[in-house]
Amino acid sequence: MEKLTIPETLQKNITYHSEVCDRHTYIKAGQEIVKPIQKMVIDGELVCPRCELEQGDRKLQEATQKEYDEFLKQKKYNTFYNRSILADNTILAATLENYHVEHQEERKNKQTVMESISRLKNGQVFNLILQGNQGAGKSHLAYAALRELNESGLDVSCLFVNVESMMRLIKDSFNNKESRYTENYFVELMSEADYLALDDIGAETGAIGTDKIATDFVQRVLYAITTTRQDKSTLITTNLSSETLFRMYDKKLVSRLFRNPKFVVFKETKDKRMNNIPF
Structure with a gap:
C-alpha cells in the first residue's frame, strides 16, 4: 500500500486513516492491479491524497483546454479583420x-x-x-x-x-x-x-x-x-x-x-x- 510523504509543516493538520482508496490501478504483466492508497484526514475531512492530486490535475487540464479553445476562437474571429x-x-x-x-x-x-x-x-x-x-x-x-x-x-x-x-x-x-x-x-x-x-x-x-x-x-x-x-x-x-x-x-x-x-x-x-x- 502506497504511503505518501507529507511535509513536516503540514503534518500537524494531517493524520493517516486506516481506510484505503482502491480506485487506483497499474498494469503489470498485462494485468490491471489495484494499488491501495491510504486515506488521510486533512483539516477534519477524510480524503484520498491521490484522488485529490488527480482532481487538481484534471481541473488544471480543463482550465488549460478552455484557455486554448478561447485562443483558437479568437484567432478565427480575427481572421476576417486581420487577413x-x-x-x-x-x-x-x-x-x-x-x-x-x-x-x-x-x-x-x-x-x-x-x-x-x-x-x-x-x-x-x-x-x-x-x-x-x-x-x-x-x-x-x-x-x-x-x-x-x-x-x-x-x-x-x-x-x-x-x-x-x-x-x-x-x-x-x-x-x-x-x-x-x-x-x-x-x-x-x-x-x-x-x-x-x-x-x-x-x-x-x-x-x-x-x-x-x-x-x-x-x-x-x-x-x-x-x-x-x-x-x-x-x-x-x-x-x-x-x-x-x-x-x-x-x-x-x-x-x-x-x-x-x-x-x-x-x-x-x-x-x-x-x-x-x-x-
Whole structure:
C-alpha cells in the first residue's frame, strides 16, 4: 500500500486513516492491479491524497483546454479583420444596415442576402453568387454578409479576398522572397476559411468588355482554391455574365464556382458611386 510523504509543516493538520482508496490501478504483466492508497484526514475531512492530486490535475487540464479553445476562437474571429485582402478600404464600414435601397431590385436582393445568411448560420452549404452592374453594391453586401457571420458567435472563420489584389500580391512574391503572400499562403488560407468571399472575379484579367482569357496562372490558383472548398460555402461577386465567365475560364472551374448556387442578380440597379457626380 502506497504511503505518501507529507511535509513536516503540514503534518500537524494531517493524520493517516486506516481506510484505503482502491480506485487506483497499474498494469503489470498485462494485468490491471489495484494499488491501495491510504486515506488521510486533512483539516477534519477524510480524503484520498491521490484522488485529490488527480482532481487538481484534471481541473488544471480543463482550465488549460478552455484557455486554448478561447485562443483558437479568437484567432478565427480575427481572421476576417486581420487577413482579408481588400481593393477598397472603404468597404470596411459596410454593413447590412448601411446598404441603402432605393428600388425594388435592391430591396429584393438585400432580402435574399439576409435570408442566405440565416441559411448559412443554420449550417447549409451553398455558394452565393452576386452578379451584375458595377457599383450596385455587390462587394458591400458580400462583406456585410461575412461580417454578420463573423459576429454571430458561431466560432467560424470568415475571409474576404479581392481576387485582383490577391493575384498582384502573389506575383510580387515571385521576386520578393520576404513576402508571405505566396501562392501556397493564399491557397492554404482560403481553403481553411469556413466562409470565403471571392470579390470581383474576372477583374484580375482586365477582361471586362474584352475577349481576354484568364491566364494559366490565374486559373491554377482559383482551381486550387475551389478544389478544397467543395464542402464549404463561398460568396462570389462579379460584373461578368455567365457566358463571359465560361469563355474566360476553364469550364470545370466555373462549374465549381457555381456549385449549388444561390444567385443575386443586379440588372436595373445603377452605379451607386455615380450618384454624387454633378455632370
